[in-house]
Every structure is written in structure tokens, then in C-alpha cells.
Amino acid sequence: MFCKLFLQKNLTKLTVISLFSLASLFLPGCSSNGTQSSADSKAKKHLNIGNNTDPASLDPQLATTVPESKVLIGLFEGLVTMHPENLTPEPGVAESWSVSEDGLTYTFNLRKNAKWSNGDPVTAQDFLFSYQRILTSKLGAPYAYSFYVVKGAEGYHKGSTPDFSTVGFKALNPYTFEITLAHPTPYFLALISHSSWYPVHKKTLEKFDGLEKRDSPWTRQGNHISNGPFSLTEWSITDKITITKNPHYWDSSTVQLDSISFYSMDMLTEERSYQTHQLDITDRIPPAQIPSYLKEHPEQVYVAPGLGTEYYAVNTAIPSLKDIRVRKALSLSLNRKGLVEHVVQGGQLPAYFFTPPNTAGYTFNDPTYEDIAEAKKLLAEAGYPEGKGFPQIEILYNTTDRNKQVAEAIQEMWKRNLGINVVLVNQEFKVYLNTRRSKNYQIARASWVGDYVDASNFLELFQTNSNNNFTNWNNPEYDALLQTAARTNNQVERMGYFQQAEAILMSEFPIIPLFFYSTVYLKRPNIKGWYPNLLEYHPYKYVFIE
Known part of the structure; x- marks a missing residue:
């Protein structure tokens, strides 16, 4: 009964045309015309992947997520x-x-x-x-x-x-x-x-007038031309993207999969879809279910360190957030250890600085830990003793269960530790990205996953000229240090410039680091050619179903 009710509730994600899905909890595959079970995947060389949310763009020069x-x-x-x-x-x-x-x-x-x-x-x-x-x-x-x-x-x-x-x-x-x-x-x-x-x-x-337009239809199915191992054959907005083997690709003989579908699903829907053999790989696992999976099905749990940081961006143009003492107080009042152990629960590490530790040998050497007494002192010095007189602030986040849970935990910490009232604002992913890009927010959930393994890829994010810096913060000395590091071949000297730059970043707090990522999701054991690495980089030309 579970599968039938689940599928009926999620018709936009998985199309159901027959009642045999009712038996899916007792039979090997609960399948429909919308997706293929793992058995079908093996026969047809089709991979079903949970992808969290619908991409904002399939233009490689505009994509960021x-x-x-x-x-x-x-x-x-x-x-x-x-x-x-x-x-x-x-x-x-x-x-x-x-x-x-x-x-x-x-x-x-x-x-x-x-x-x-x-x-x-x-x-x-x-x-x-x-x-x-x-x-x-x-x-x-x-x-x-x-x-x-x-x-x-x-x-x-x-x-x-x-x-x-x-x-x-x-x-x-x-x-x-x-x-x-x-x-x-x-x-x-x-x-x-x-x-x-x-x-x-x-x-x-x-x-399709896409030379300078961000919303050009050239990225839609039927219009999209690419040069990789697969080509776009379906994009059902907020539902599914399917890519199919490209016969013109120069190395097509290496590609073993015929097609891949990426589904926009929340975390709970992904996990249920995996249970019922609708997905081969999920994007995440609900935190509360990680222990049971590790105990009962450890061969299906993919765990690896990740090169990424979750943080809150602070709009330093907001009057109440212009004061560095306020921003530092907000950061010092957070119990990050409790956050990762009791809220996100995926093996993440508390982040007391921005660049993930041991990124190509670099680790920031002056972390700032929780200190509620100092946070209260700073807030009082800024004119808000015990939070009195401090205006209500908003936390913006894109709609997911985990983002909501994190925001609620931080809302409670700031109220309990500083006396600050916080309102939570959630938006659909594309709307949230536009709001953040236009800097029409106060504090916003954000994250950065490395594009390559070098500290510069993280620290350059907050340079004045970076289009990914939406905090309204800039510091000429910070910019100069990173520009010098970029021109330096001596690795010891480069690391020194990175240390100085991150020290500035973590003394002015235009961001509030929360935790460093770890990668935890479900993957069927018969999916091969999928190797653990820091960037979660998995070229599909090498992936196959055994």
C-alpha cells in the first residue's frame, strides 16, 4: 500500500499508469513508465539519479550549482x-x-x-x-x-x-x-x-539570441547542442532531465550507458524512490536514516570526504549588519558541533573558517570557535545589550528539509544566546538564486563546492570582482593578497598569502561558515566506474551497470 500511496502523492515526479505499483514493496521493482527499475536499468543501460532540485540553467557559462x-x-x-x-x-x-x-x-x-x-x-x-x-x-x-x-x-x-x-x-x-x-x-x-x-x-x-541573454531558449530540449558523451533529449521543468548517448561523440565506443535521467526530488522522496527501485543513486540520505542504512545496508551507503563548505552569507549593506562586531557575534554564538551532530548528521565537520582543511596542503591556522560570552559582549558594544533594540533579521534559504532544519536550529541559537529575533524565508531554488544574486536579502544560506583542488578556488569567491560574491563586502588588501598569490609559483609563499587573506575574511565576517561537507548518499552496488574523489566528479562515459 505504501508504494501506491507514495506514487499517487508524487505524480509529478514518477508517472504511474498501472496499479501493479502496489506490490512494489514485495517485488524486486516498483516501476512505471516514468522511470525504470534497477532490473530495467541493467537491461536497458539506463541510470536514474536523484538530483535534489531542477537546474537553473544548462548553459555551462552561466551554471553555478x-x-x-x-x-x-x-x-x-x-x-x-x-x-x-x-x-x-x-x-x-x-x-x-x-x-x-x-x-x-x-x-x-x-x-x-x-x-x-x-x-x-x-x-x-x-x-x-x-x-x-x-x-x-x-x-x-x-x-x-x-x-x-x-x-x-x-x-x-x-x-x-x-x-x-x-x-x-x-x-x-x-x-x-x-x-x-x-x-x-x-x-x-x-x-x-x-x-x-x-x-x-x-x-x-x-x-536563439543566446549570445548575451541569460534566459535564452537555446538550452531547452530540441534546441540544445553539446559536444559531450550525451545529449539532451528531455527536460520536464521541476521534474526530470534525460540525456541520451551522443553517437557523434569522439569516444562513443567507451560510453556504456544508453541514457541517464536526473530527477528533481526532495530528500525524503529520493530515499523512498530508492527503496522502491525508482532510483539507482540518490543525492542525499535523510540524516535520521543514515545510522540504520549503515547498519543494515552498508554496501549501499556511499561515504566520502567532500571539498565543500556550507555557510551563511551576510549582506553587509544592511544597516544592522554593517557593524563587524554584530557579524562576529552572530558567528561566535553558534554551536557548530551540535549542528553537525544533531541536525545534519551526515559526518560533516564543524567549520570555524571557510576553506576546507587540507585543500592541496592548505589549512587556515587561526580558527574562531564558539564563545557565547564574547558574542554577548560584542553585541553590547555595538549598542544591543542582550539583543535589545536589535531589529528582526531574516534568514533566506532554498526550500529543502535540511536547509529548514539548519535555519531553525540557528534561529533558536541566536534567540537563546543573543536575544535576537529571526524570521525564516524559504524560496524555490531558482527564485532563491535570483534573490541572492540581486542582493535582496539579509542573511542567506549558501555553499561552495570546489571546482578544482586549490585554496584559491574558495578564497577568490569573495574578491571584489567575483560575480559569486553577493555579500556587498570588499577589501582591497584581501584582493591584493590573492592577486599576489596567483602570480607566485613558490607554494610556501602562496600558502602564506592564503593565510593572510583568510585571516582578513575571518576577522570581518561577511560570511558565517557552518560546516564542511562530507558526501553521504545511496548507490546501488552494481553501479561501477563511480569512484570516490574530493570533487564528487563522476564522468558518465566511464560509468556502467554490472
């Missing part, structure tokens, strides 16, 4: 990819490359059999066009700042250099692409494996 990344990995391929186990750079569209002795010029030799999903060849000109597009300021690409390592890119993006030919990108011929850097960048090959460096199809963007 994990649900988007999970889909884009299957749809696109850059010059360089990463090894699925150890994350070392591997050939992608570029079959080989060379680096000049001074470390400034990279020459990429493109595969002549690389094609778009419509059969068009992928050429050096495609990369040149794509990189000019992401640096076009009108597009508002959130990762444009990551291109500043390239000679002339920052000036072009900011408008001081209108001539794109001065930027260090050159299509030497259809299959040779050259990139000249502004300074040696040790992590450059890891950087360009990120989705923002994927190429986009010029003719398609021109057809």
Missing part, C-alpha cells in the same frame, strides 16, 4: 578533463598539449574527430567564440573572473580593452588553440576542466 554540474558533465567536454579517480588532467577535446618553458603559453592540439551532437566539427574557433562570450560583460557570467589568469582577459571583461584580439586566446588553425597566460598558474589545467571553460555552439546561440 551542483545539480547543474551533475548534468553538464554528461553534456559537454572541455579541452581537458579529469581522471575519474585521482583528478589528474586528461585529454578531452584536446588530444595533447605543450607548455612553454616560461609556463605562460599552452598550445592545445584538438581532435579532428571531435563533433557536436548535431555532427558539426568542434574546432579551435568554437573555443575562441566561447571564451569571448563568457568575457562579454553583458552576459554577467558568474565565473568570468576565473579567466583573469589569461593575458588581457580582465581588461576585456571590465571594458578597458575593447579589442578581443588583445586577449591571450588564439585559434592558430582549425585544430590548434593557443592560450597565453598573464602569469604562470600552477593549477591551470585543473582550472580549465571546469564547466565554465566548456565550448558552446555558436550557430545555436545565434539562432
